[in-house]
Amino acid sequence: MKRLFLIFSLSQLLFLSPMQAQRADYRIVPLPMNVETDSAHTFTLRPEVGIAYSEGCEREARFLQEWVKQATGIQLRLAPNDSRAAIRLMLKTGDTPAEAYSISVGKKGVELEATERVGLFRAAQTLRKSLPCGPTDHIDLPYTHIDDQPRFAYRGVLLDCARHYFPVSMIKRMLDVMALHGCNQFHWHLTDDQGWRFEVKALPRLAPYGSVREQTVIGPNAGIYDGQRYGGYYTQEECRDLVRYAAERHINIIPEIDLPGHMQGALHVFPNLGCTGGPYPVRTMWGVSREVLCGGNPETLDFLRTVLGEVCDVFPSPYIHIGGDECPKDRWRKCPKCQAKIQELGIQDDGRHSPEDQLQSYINREVEDFLSERGRSLIGWDEILAGGLSGNSIVMSWRGTKGGIEAARQGHRVIMSPNVFAYIDHPQLKDVAKQPRTIGGYIVSASKIYSFEPLIPDSLSQEEQRHILGPQANLWTEYIAYPEHAFYQLLPRLAAMSEVQWCRPEQKDFDDFKARLPRLEKVYDLMGLPYCHAVE
Numbered sequence: 001m002k003r004l005f006l007i008f009s010l011s012q013l014l015f016l017s018p019m020q021a022q023r024a025d026y027r028i029v030p031l032p033m034n035v036e037t038d039s040a041h042t043f044t045l046r047p048e049v050g051i052a053y054s055e056g057c058e059r060e061a062r063f064l065q066e067w068v069k070q071a072t073g074i075q076l077r078l079a080p081n082d083s084r085a086a087i088r089l090m091l092k093t094g095d096t097p098a099e100a101y102s103i104s105v106g107k108k109g110v111e112l113e114a115t116e117r118v119g120l121f122r123a124a125q126t127l128r129k130s131l132p133c134g135p136t137d138h139i140d141l142p143y144t145h146i147d148d149q150p151r152f153a154y155r156g157v158l159l160d161c162a163r164h165y166f167p168v169s170m171i172k173r174m175l176d177v178m179a180l181h182g183c184n185q186f187h188w189h190l191t192d193d194q195g196w197r198f199e200v201k202a203l204p205r206l207a208p209y210g211s212v213r214e215q216t217v218i219g220p221n222a223g224i225y226d227g228q229r230y231g232g233y234y235t236q237e238e239c240r241d242l243v244r245y246a247a248e249r250h251i252n253i254i255p256e257i258d259l260p261g262h263m264q265g266a267l268h269v270f271p272n273l274g275c276t277g278g279p280y281p282v283r284t285m286w287g288v289s290r291e292v293l294c295g296g297n298p299e300t301l302d303f304l305r306t307v308l309g310e311v312c313d314v315f316p317s318p319y320i321h322i323g324g325d326e327c328p329k330d331r332w333r334k335c336p337k338c339q340a341k342i343q344e345l346g347i348q349d350d351g352r353h354s355p356e357d358q359l360q361s362y363i364n365r366e367v368e369d370f371l372s373e374r375g376r377s378l379i380g381w382d383e384i385l386a387g388g389l390s391g392n393s394i395v396m397s398w399r400g401t402k403g404g405i406e407a408a409r410q411g412h413r414v415i416m417s418p419n420v421f422a423y424i425d426h427p428q429l430k431d432v433a434k435q436p437r438t439i440g441g442y443i444v445s446a447s448k449i450y451s452f453e454p455l456i457p458d459s460l461s462q463e464e465q466r467h468i469l470g471p472q473a474n475l476w477t478e479y480i481a482y483p484e485h486a487f488y489q490l491l492p493r494l495a496a497m498s499e500v501q502w503c504r505p506e507q508k509d510f511d512d513f514k515a516r517l518p519r520l521e522k523v524y525d526l527m528g529l530p531y532c533h534a535v536e
């Protein structure tokens, strides 16, 4: 009897039951600006429905084709001028922002419209996330009109590939994940005390030797080491490949060369660039090193120009990040070359900025001139405010929002990445036993991230708020050695950050976000991404 029942059930599963119609739902993450849906009427998407697209938009159309297949198994035809096609990706003329788009679903099918390809890409992502996940041969799409555009032009994520090296394949997955969440700036932390990971052709020993540390401390600098040599760096060819891959997904890669601190990887190869002459091992523990580039040695600026020249060749980004954080001045205060340079520049203690802070500002200005000759803007961590800062620099506020507020008041452009809201290397759940080991300390839960308001209206006037380009989440990797762990840290907290980046404050509601999240998690499942299943 049991066996008969089993055979019956199986045959029903395989042959008898028609595939269930599945319904689209446009309440996705991040929530579009305006969605008006008529649930009583639906357009049915079937395999014979084709995708048509404006000239030059084949890639966006192909992405949509691939995502529909991934989610539902439905293989749609793709042809540029297919008049029978019921999904149409169309460029229109007009002066709406590049990333703005609309989606209309009605009797005739699905129309995606934007003035630029990037807008069509965002539209295609929205349609993709609206689809049900699971095999089917048709989908019912309720009639709708969606108008959408992001709140902030800058929507960033940082990955630290210096503390741990992540393969190119992982970075491509990360770019796919960013695109899924509407992010458009990948901040790539490429160099640090624990490893230099960018190939510089004019300095052929730099990456091969500067990227390798003899061993790595286990846990939080407790003095126990793993005894394993660790290394890895990115060739310029790999970097160019990633730039291309990111651009296809409408993401810009911002490389960071952290200077003049966080430089022990480079000092290992060029000890003459340090104040004491070394030797400097590539650092094997975490934390801030006192060993930094000498601010008085003219070879320091030669070195930086060589490195940044190649960085500009490889990365077309309008922004180049020069770090500038956590540069202790212990060595500079005692170094004859640094002190001579302070004399030469006529730097005085002005009561607000120490001479050594001003020496760092001098380096920043030299680097800024070099970058601006190449048409690039400098980004630095908020420490670059310390010695005075020239007008065009962009400040990335990480020690809370204080630096960002000060910078905006001074008229600088600002990216908000305050540690307490945006440092996703920190634990995401209160119960530390329920998650892999992290840096510990304060909790950066999804709800904490979600509550962040980047314009700080209590402290900034509307005029000053205009300097805030947008928010960014930072994934530092001292305690994150493997891609699976990195994605677990990232997801679903990036979903929470994506609503901070994309949505207007009046749209935000954490309970509503949580209710929409499981459908996004189904896409994570389709993409084979690990993520934290609990959300606090």
Ligand code: ACM
Pocket: 325, 326, 381, 398
């Ligand atoms: C930083 O976290 N030191 C920018």
Ligand code: ZN
Pocket: 274, 275, 293, 294, 295, 296, 297, 331, 332, 335, 336, 337, 338
């Ligand atoms: Zn020095």
